[in-house]
Amino acid sequence: MKVENPTSRDIADLAGVSQATVSRALRNSPLVREETRNKIQQIARDLNYFVNRNAAGLRTHQSNTIALLLFDDSDTKMNLFFLSMLDSITRSAARLGYDVLVSLQQLTDDWHIEYQASHRADGLILLGYGDYAEYREKLAALAAAHTRFIIWGPLVEGQPGHSFGCDNEVGGYLAARHLLELGRKRIGYIGHMARRSPEHAARYNGYARALREAGIEPSETLHVSADNSETQGYEAVQQLLQRGDSFDALFAGTDLIAIGAMRALQDAAVSVPGDVSVVGFDDMPLAAYVSPGLTTVQQNAQLGGDALVEGIVNLIEGKPVQSGLMAPKLIVRESCGATVVQRDRGSAG
């Protein structure tokens, strides 16, 4: 009873029912008598039959697929945080019956409005940091094409579509509070300053809020602009040291910047955390392994991925979706001089 590429018609013949009944039975329609359904499903299993997704999709105008668009225009390799989100995204999607199509994009690429138009995906998840000016335009184009999408990122006033992200303002606040509680007073900031990046702006704002609450006015001379790379973190500290304005702590916009900064400090014979405390942002696997271990602000990739999938699936299914933020968490290691109860190396990697 071998059929090479069985169709529902083959099963119908074998079961002695109509093809329509086979289709119903395989979709667990209550319209089909249980006995009939069981028989049909058994035959399908025996034949190694699986519904042709193209045919089903053509009929139903669905693909049961989510496209995950990763973009990254920094000079580093694909951000590991996004990669680690891939894990929870694919798992959540699978649980809800969706496949995940992955595409790595340059921000300058066409943004594949066609994913939905071509019925390859029912909706998009957008993941990555980028220049927001350019970004906004693309989002508007997606919205104009009636593409369903959800963005990982902050709530931005007037931005088309839905988003879910980390509360970067709170993250920056947590980082700066930690430094203040350790007695640090002259706390610098290294990161994106421009409003090109609302993520980084929010981190900065949280930092500034904590300082002001402590009666300290953030000092321009302790701020250095840097993109997300170790090199830029390194160079930023060199600049800072040249300026000659003293500082006893640094809040870096990302872990990569923080790691570069720590290295620059060490190369300049400045002790971390003896002379200067350093806090990062992201908690990438590296953060636990550098020396000293980097205290940083963690975004929960698991929660984030789950929320994004839930959001896009709700969008696809026409249910209401709210943009939202999740709370970040301070991970204390050695780079600030706080007493560490137990060294957390995080997950291996």
Place this chain on the structure above:
Amino acid sequence: MKVENPTSRDIADLAGVSQATVSRALRNSPLVREETRNKIQQIARDLNYFVNRNAAGLRTHQSNTIALLLFDDSDTKMNLFFLSMLDSITRSAARLGYDVLVSLQQLTDDWHIEYQASHRADGLILLGYGDYAEYREKLAALAAAHTRFIIWGPLVEGQPGHSFGCDNEVGGYLAARHLLELGRKRIGYIGHMARRSPEHAARYNGYARALREAGIEPSETLHVSADNSETQGYEAVQQLLQRGDSFDALFAGTDLIAIGAMRALQDAAVSVPGDVSVVGFDDMPLAAYVSPGLTTVQQNAQLGGDALVEGIVNLIEGKPVQSGLMAPKLIVRESCGATVVQRDRGSAG
């Protein structure tokens, strides 16, 4: 001239030609007069039209999609090496006109024979380390279902399907040669010993070959079995130290093991590389950041990903495919005591 969800028929009406001609024009058929083709393509662009993949796939029995199945049964998070391969895989696939469907699997899961049977993918790329006994069974099932697939991994005698991987034997040889050239004589090995994992067996064999070439018989008492985790590397070194047999170098089957091993040595006040040299395998981003920087054997993820995509696409298109291996490369950092010309931190991350 707005059409909500345009089909080729809408374009045909607008262009004053038949739907068949539209289909030909959009696929750049030479059968269509250039003028007609240009006109049709212009209209398609104006309408934001994209070919319905379900309909096209139903007709052609193709999905132009590759399924990437990542599995990992180690206790660590998804192996970063595989994740970094994702980059070159999606890019290569895109260049060849294929989408990439990603699925994270447990080795114990069903292996989605249905990806191809359901016409969701034209072929599979299998990525991950695993228990080979269990593995083999699944591969046989895939082959029995006429599923096209290519595996990242070693050439294994009698294994169904095609594969592409790193020459682990040469990698192990390079690592051990390096240690021998630095004057090390008592070189231990930490890693999988069982033949469950041909990858690790090959690494061990290369190591043993280098030793024997140098007139040294690999010593049982300097071998400790360990899975791919920092913890197991740490514990392995503790065991080794307890045994009391002296050693001046360690070759670890993976970077994670090596990093755990280095930490155990440091915790036991054994200097790395002063007393003991350590070499790892993989060159994960971490390797450049631990202290001392880990000398290790690098597998080129870029090349690997490209080769896997090329392989599966050839398989899909009925072209001949050869299983193959690529040469690994020794990355010298500080953990062995060799003179390092320039510190290579590799790519950020």
Place this chain on the structure above:
DNA sequence: CTGAAAGCGCTTACAG
């Protein structure tokens, strides 16, 4: 609870 029938939107022999 089941069947006959229409139709989703394409691709491609076939005929001209």
Place this chain on the structure above:
DNA sequence: CTGAAAGCGCTTACAG
């Protein structure tokens, strides 16, 4: 170079 027509394999109103 172009068109009319068949058909890919499903899902789902419609009728019974």
